[in-house]
């Protein structure tokens with residue numbers, strides 16, 4: 001029996017019917033453009049969240065987490081609706097609600113995606129539960145539908161206005177590849193991302209910073225893009241070119257202009273990055289990653305001193321490219337480095353953080369890993 005099956009048995013007194021897993025993610029490039037119908041290029045990391053589940057004969061939902069000392073939360077499925085108070089379990093219950101689950105179920109969660117690091121532990125939780133429910137109740141949703149349903153859970157049940165990137169990559173990623181996702185129609189292309197065979201590594205730097213701005217700051221950025229789209233009569237930033245934007249500059253505010261400039265530029269950088277990867281031009285990939293950071297820092301203003309320090313210190317230590325990833329205001333940065341320079345890059349970032357009296361950062365690496373899957377079924 002696997003560790004999670006044992007935890008399930010210990011907590012609920014029965015064996016689970018099945019176990020599903022879904023990973024966290026990092027985003028190579030394409031930040032803050034998923035809600036503007038742009039392209040993004042994330043990959044799944046090896047750390048994932050497991051959900052062991054079992055059908056019950058009644059209408060009770062019991063849910064526990066190994067990270068919360070297996071404490072059981074019990075609720076009737078009929079009461080699982082937006083507005084129901086709760087803690088971490090809202091991410092799982094929101095998925096039951098958005099998928100339309102109507103029968104009772106026992107759920108045990110065991111999460112291995114670092115929390116609060118900007119590596120999408122919430123999407124991993126949502127997608128592990130969604131994958132488990134889809135199979136447990138033979139619901140027949142495809143991966144696009146599951147991505148939309150898990151995003152709906154986070155938007156409408158948990159109340160976080162996130163885009164579609166994190167859930168999509170957690171569900172759709174393939175080992176060895178980054179996922180080029182078109183956020184307009186959720187079509188995908190697997191892009192080989194084999195840094196190791198080129199002697200490179202993608203270092204993930206968790207700054208351990210979490211600035212309070214996160215929620216309001218994210219919503220405010222989304223609102224700017226929507227306002228520009230409305231004023232310029234386009235559906236989303238995806239439809240704008242830099243020429244259109246410059247020509248319409250006097251119809252929007254300066255803040256709207258620089259937000260839109262990030263979005264339009266970032267869509268192009270993603271496509272340029274795909275071209276660069278197709279010819280293994282990692283120097284170009286590094287340049288694009290750097291441009292993305294500058295744009296997020298100066299135009300989208302979602303970086304913070306800890307992220308900028310991580311980026312500057314890794315570049316000074318020889319990184320080919322470095323940028324903040326995810327929503328910003330804290331969380332993680334990535335650095336594309338020569339594998340032989342890992343220790344010196346870590347050392348340089350640690351020193352820079354100590355000098356500025358920031359909390360010590362954490363470091364991870366991960367090769368592109370597999371998306372959500374069923375691990376075992378009885």
Ligand code: GLA
Pocket residue numbers: 030031032033034035162163164165166326327328
């Ligand atoms: C968060 C959101 C995503 C995306 C990123 C920024 O991770 O959940 O939908 O908008 O920020 O790219």
